[in-house]
Amino acid sequence: MKVRDLSDLAFRNLREAVLRNSLTTLGVAVGVASLVAMLSLGVGLQQLATSRLAKSGLFDSIFVTPKTNLRGPGGGPPGTRTPAPKARPLDADARAEIYRMPNVIEVYPQIRFFTEVRYDGKPFATMVAGLPESSKASGAFDGMQGSFFSSPKADEAILQAEFAKELNPQTTSLIGKDLVLRYAERQSLPAQPGDPADNSGGFSVVPKEKHLRIIGVVETEPASGFGGFASGRLLIPLPLAENLRAAQVNDLRDILRDSSTDKPTYSSLTVRVKSPSLVETTEDQLKALGFSAFSLLDASKSLRIFFSVFDLLLGIFGSLALAVATLGIINTLVMAILERRREIGVLKALGAADGDVKQLFFVEAGVMGLFGGMLGTLLGWLIGRSLTLGTNLYLHRQNLPGVDISSVPWWLVLGGIGFAVLVSLAAGLYPASRAARLDPVQALRYE
Amino acid sequence: MTELPPAIRLESVSRHYLMGEAVIRAVHDVSLSVPSGEFLALLGSSGSGKSTLLNLIAGLDRPSSGSVIAHGQDLSKMSSLELARYRRQTVGMVFQSFNLLPRMTLEENVELPLRLAEVDRSERAARVGEALRRVGLEKRTGHRPSELSGGEQQRTAIARALVNRPKILLADEPTGNLDSATGESILTLLREIQRNPGMTIIMVTHERTLAERFADRLAVMGDGQLLPNGAPR
Ligand SMILES: Nc1ncnc2c1ncn2[C@@H]1O[C@H](COP(=O)(O)OP(=O)(O)OP(=O)(O)O)[C@@H](O)[C@H]1O
Ligand SMILES: [Mg+2]
Numbered sequence: 001m002k003v004r005d006l007s008d009l010a011f012r013n014l015r016e017a018v019l020r021n022s023l024t025t026l027g028v029a030v031g032v033a034s035l036v037a038m039l040s041l042g043v044g045l046q047q048l049a050t051s052r053l054a055k056s057g058l059f060d061s062i063f064v065t066p067k068t069n070l071r072g073p074g075g076g077p078p079g080t081r082t083p084a085p086k087a088r089p090l091d092a093d094a095r096a097e098i099y100r101m102p103n104v105i106e107v108y109p110q111i112r113f114f115t116e117v118r119y120d121g122k123p124f125a126t127m128v129a130g131l132p133e134s135s136k137a138s139g140a141f142d143g144m145q146g147s148f149f150s151s152p153k154a155d156e157a158i159l160q161a162e163f164a165k166e167l168n169p170q171t172t173s174l175i176g177k178d179l180v181l182r183y184a185e186r187q188s189l190p191a192q193p194g195d196p197a198d199n200s201g202g203f204s205v206v207p208k209e210k211h212l213r214i215i216g217v218v219e220t221e222p223a224s225g226f227g228g229f230a231s232g233r234l235l236i237p238l239p240l241a242e243n244l245r246a247a248q249v250n251d252l253r254d255i256l257r258d259s260s261t262d263k264p265t266y267s268s269l270t271v272r273v274k275s276p277s278l279v280e281t282t283e284d285q286l287k288a289l290g291f292s293a294f295s296l297l298d299a300s301k302s303l304r305i306f307f308s309v310f311d312l313l314l315g316i317f318g319s320l321a322l323a324v325a326t327l328g329i330i331n332t333l334v335m336a337i338l339e340r341r342r343e344i345g346v347l348k349a350l351g352a353a354d355g356d357v358k359q360l361f362f363v364e365a366g367v368m369g370l371f372g373g374m375l376g377t378l379l380g381w382l383i384g385r386s387l388t389l390g391t392n393l394y395l396h397r398q399n400l401p402g403v404d405i406s407s408v409p410w411w412l413v414l415g416g417i418g419f420a421v422l423v424s425l426a427a428g429l430y431p432a433s434r435a436a437r438l439d440p441v442q443a444l445r446y447e
Numbered sequence: 448m449t450e451l452p453p454a455i456r457l458e459s460v461s462r463h464y465l466m467g468e469a470v471i472r473a474v475h476d477v478s479l480s481v482p483s484g485e486f487l488a489l490l491g492s493s494g495s496g497k498s499t500l501l502n503l504i505a506g507l508d509r510p511s512s513g514s515v516i517a518h519g520q521d522l523s524k525m526s527s528l529e530l531a532r533y534r535r536q537t538v539g540m541v542f543q544s545f546n547l548l549p550r551m552t553l554e555e556n557v558e559l560p561l562r563l564a565e566v567d568r569s570e571r572a573a574r575v576g577e578a579l580r581r582v583g584l585e586k587r588t589g590h591r592p593s594e595l596s597g598g599e600q601q602r603t604a605i606a607r608a609l610v611n612r613p614k615i616l617l618a619d620e621p622t623g624n625l626d627s628a629t630g631e632s633i634l635t636l637l638r639e640i641q642r643n644p645g646m647t648i649i650m651v652t653h654e655r656t657l658a659e660r661f662a663d664r665l666a667v668m669g670d671g672q673l674l675p676n677g678a679p680r
Contacts, residue, residue: 005562016550346546349507350560350607351535353528440507441499444542 001356010363017336024325024332025372028420031325032376035318036408036416037383042311044384044407049303059276062283064098064269065292066090088290091265097289098271103282106272108132111241112232118180119167126163128181129232130241134272143401146175146216149237156237157181157212163233164217171217181210181234183244210244212236219399322420325372326427329365333431337361337438344435345443354436361432362425369424373417380416381408452519454615454647455481455504460513462499462671473499475671476513483614486641486648488658491668497651498619500668504649505538505617506530518614535564538615539608543623545600547592553579553603554588560611578606582636598629605636616640618650622657630654634661 001009014021067087088094099107111130116123135141136148141158149156157179164171167179184205218235271293273282279295286293337344344357384406392402462474474496481487489497502508503515506522515522517537525533534540539560547556557575566574579585582602592600601621608616618637622630638661641648652658658665667674 001563002565005565009562012550342546343548346548347559347563348531349505349534349540349542349546351531351563351611353531355528356531356563441502444507444546 001352001359006356006359006363007367009360010367013336013340013360014364014367017339020332020335021368024328025368025375027325027328028322028369028372028424029325029376029379031318031322032373032416032420033379033383034321035315035419036377036380036412037387037406038314038318039311039412040380040384040406040408041387042307042314043409043412044388044405046307046311047407048403048405049307059296060273060279062271062273062279062286062293062295064090064271064286065267066265067290067292089265090267090269090291094289094291095266095269098269098286101282101285103273103278104271105274106132106134107269108238109242109266109269111238113183115184116182117234118182119177124163124166126233128183128234128236128241130238131158131232131235132238132270141216141218144216144218145172146214148216150215152237152239153243154237155210155212155240156215158216158218158235159214160233160235161217161219174214174217177214178211179214181212181236183208183210208244322423326423329368329424329427330431332368333361333365333428334434336364337431337435340435341438341443344438345440348438348440349444357438358432358436361435362428365424365428365432366421369421369427370417372424373420376420377408377413377416381413384408452483453480454483454485454518455479455649456516457500457504458514458516460500460503460510460515462496462503462508463511472496472671474503474510477668477671477673478513479666479673481647481649483647484641484645486638486661486663487650488662488665489649489651489668490653490655490658490665491674493653495668496671497668499671501617501619501649501651504615505540506533535560535611537613538617539611539613541601541604541608541616541618541621543620545592545597545604545624547600547603547607549592552589552591553584553595553606556592556603557607557610560607564611566611574610575606578610579603581609581640582606596629597625598632601625601629601633602636605633605640609640612644614647616646616648618648620651620653622652622654630657637661 066089095107095109098104108130112127114125114127116125118124131149133152141148144158146158148158159167159171159174161171164174168174184207271282271286273279283293283295347357347360348354388404388406391405395402457477457479460474460477461472464471464473477500489500491497499508503510503522504517506515506517506525510523513523517533520533522530522533548559551559554575557578558571561571561574575588576585579588582605584599584602584606587595587599592603595603601624605621616637621637622633625633634657637648637650640646650658650662655665
């Protein structure tokens with residue numbers, strides 16, 4: 001039989017027992033819907049997690065520190081101590097060199113210092129942190145009041161909400177106002193007259209002030225790769241912070257290490273590469289340069305493993321529902337054979353081959369699968385949407401920004417429908433071959 | 448006598464059923480030759496094996512032994528696919544209980560064999576119209592079988608059997624469910640069809656008088672075998 005006649009007959013047969021067939025189709029739809037909903041949840045959560053983590057810079061960042069002598073000064077017995085090769089300092093030269101490495105898009109130090117701020121004539125003590133330009137895209141500033149820094153060197157500040165409330169409970173009124181940052185600038189001391197060889201005998205700390213305009217208030221504490229500004233309550237552009245050359249928390253260590261140059265050294269640098277896949281090679285290169293380097297790549301690997309197991313479990317639960325639907329199809333078609341014995345007999349008497357009868361039942365199963373699949377995918381998408389809606393409603397009540405926890409990509413739509421058709425065809429296998437084997441003489445015996 | 452090969456030749460055809468230990472000889476050692484263009488009536492008491500024999504000729508069933516040869520082809524040597532093609536192209540069947548599909552209109556019922564034979568859509572309407580005109584139902588094409596009288600339903604079934612232009616028409620008690628006047632009109636129709644377009648007809652019936660009036664020859668069965676008293680008219 002030609003395809004058109006075959007589908008024609010199949011549709012006609014499906015319409016004849018419309019209630020039973022639509023109930024069966026609905027069964028398939030529910031099975032597919034649960035499968036699609038489960039998987040959309042899996043995909044959505046995975047996308048959410050990976051995009052959040054990718055934005056946060058956790059997985060494309062490498063944390064670089066100078067190699068430290070584990071034993072430290074005076075660690076071992078004096079007799080066995082050999083002068084260890086001096087660890088390479090993490091200074092401006094090193095920073096420039098790292099920046100020139102392939103695939104590196106950003107190298108920044110962590111600048112944090114504790115200082116005093118004057119606002120409205122009152123002093124406040126707080127932690128100031130420098131924000132790299134890239135943190136704008138990290139997602140942490142998505143729901144902020146006001147705006148991000150207008151330029152990487154602007155005299156502007158973003159306040160963390162808790163701190164902003166200390167300044168003024170009405171945080172929105174702070175935006176556009178000025179505050180004064182009081183900080184201590186370190187200045188190298190001129191060489192002592194009696195000690196001409198050593199021109200870096202130390203530095204003095206000079207109190208300074210900087211006027212900053214408040215341009216934004218950020219609600220959540222912006223988390224960053226390696227705590228770059230995690231504990232900062234007053235955030236300023238990183239280049240500005242570097243320019244301030246403020247007396248940093250690690251200065252004391254610099255003194256102990258009796259650095260021979262005037263150049264600032266960094267206790268650590270954060271290196272960002274183009275994509276997480278480049279982290280490993282770059283990490284090795286950094287180690288080859290003589291630094292300590294580590295990343296959270298392993299964490300991302302286990303995250304991927306977690307989600308594939310998660311998807312598998314969700315898929316299994318969804319498939320259980322579809323398995324029940326499969327039994328429904330088998331049952332419906334077997335019942336149809338009993339009911340349509342005579343019709344099958346007539347078709348065979350009129351010259352239908354076993355294959356024609358088989359195909360007819362097969363197409364009927366396939367059509368139920370196709371419609372069930374389409375309806376089910378739609379239903380699954382709706383379930384995913386309403387889960388997202390419900391979650392966002394809850395998050396909104398908690399004053400948290402909304403998220404998309406379910407996602408139905410094209411492959412899931414086509415996969416859902418295709419899977420339903422395949423499963424239905426498999427379910428039609430037994431009834432179809434049984435119908436094809438029906439003995440026409442028995443079926444046509446006059447009753 | 449012409450030397451034309453017979454339309455159907457049965458050579459010691461048997462169809463046995465096994466019921467536990469017992470063997471039921473529904474058809475046993477039947478040899479029969481039906482010349483092309485003959486109208487043969489198959490008579491016999493209930494259970495004598497008439498339907499079984501007809502189904503063997505129709506290619507719906509296979510003999511336990513012996514061979515059924517239709518227009519030179521041995522059905523017992525055919526694959527099931529070839530048998531299906533034989534049923535589509537060479538034979539048309541009419542049943543006592545009409546066996547029309549109730550949800551289809553007359554037109555669709557008659558079209559069914561054309562679908563199975565993969566006849567072009569463009570050709571189908573004309574063929575269906577021609578067949579329905581042949582049985583005098585051209586005005587009822589859109590009706591469902593249930594909206595027709597028994598005689599009209601049987602005419603539809605005959606149109607359906609004719610639509611693929613078979614060489615052999617097999618009818619199993621076509622008048623069994625009809626009153627005698629309607630039955631007679633159906634037999635008149637079969638007789639006309641035998642002459643134009645020209646066909647071999649084998650009809651199973653209980654009614655000897657009708658068979659004697661319309662058929663060219665009678666064959667009588669008893670206990671699965673042909674009785675010798677069937678003779679040409
Ligand atoms: N599948 C079967 N299994 C066992 N016996 C069968 C089977 N089919 C038919 N028979 C037997 O074969 C014999 C012939 O049956 P058949 O239907 O050919 O008779 P018939 O001459 O057509 O009778 P009727 O005039 O009542 O239609 C009967 O005795 C019947 O019981
Ligand atoms: Mg019978």
